[in-house]
């Protein structure tokens with residue numbers, strides 16, 4: 164597909180989905196962390212898991228850093244359109260270019276103004292989070308300050324909650340805020356506890372911080388990363404099997420791809 168055609172079809176689909184995806188029970192759900200221009204990682208995930216019995220949720224950050232951002236993004240968008248109920252793409256901070264540009268950003272800087280605008284506008288329609296009825300929320304960064312999961316549907320791009328989801332970090336520290344480093348708001352245990360209680364959250368699955376501890380906050384916050392772009396980082400996915408009572412994030416299986 165031509166760029167323009169692909170982006171228009173993808174944007175239409177994302178708008179139909181809205182900002183909050185509801186994941187089905189009864190299927191194996193595979194969560195994929197940042198792929199960051201690592202097209203091989205995406206190919207490996209799709210070759211292993213793409214099937215009618217599986218749902219694959221990509222947690223954002225498809226471009227920049229790695230060797231083939233454009234190839235990775237095109238593969239993801241084409242697969243999304245071919246398998247709309249099996250593949251879900253969430254927004255990472257690297258897809259929020261229309262709202263909050265940043266640097267370095269090799270993919271965005273190479274596009275030229277016309278294509279930059281077309282890609283940025285299409286990716287601004289991406290969903291922000293995915294909820295599974297076992298009590299699992301998947302998103303790119305940190306939890307938004309909401310009272311119930313449904314409020315995520317109404318989060319405005321550029322708002323404080325949008326920034327928490329796309330740019331937010333976690334720190335193994337007490338308290339609510341653990342600082343704000345270069346536009347990356349960082350949150351501690353008390354903030355996690357409060358939002359988790361409000362949402363009856365058993366597990367948060369997220370990506371965004373390649374060197375964060377795999378588990379934080381009594382195994383309820385799981386960080387996975389699925390790109391070789393940072394050198395030496397193992398590519399990890401997290402798998403939720405159907406019919407399993409979720410106690411915390413340890414009930415997801417981790418696998419290397």
Ligand SMILES: [Mn+2]
Pocket residue numbers: 197224255256257303329370371372
């Ligand atoms: Mn990120």
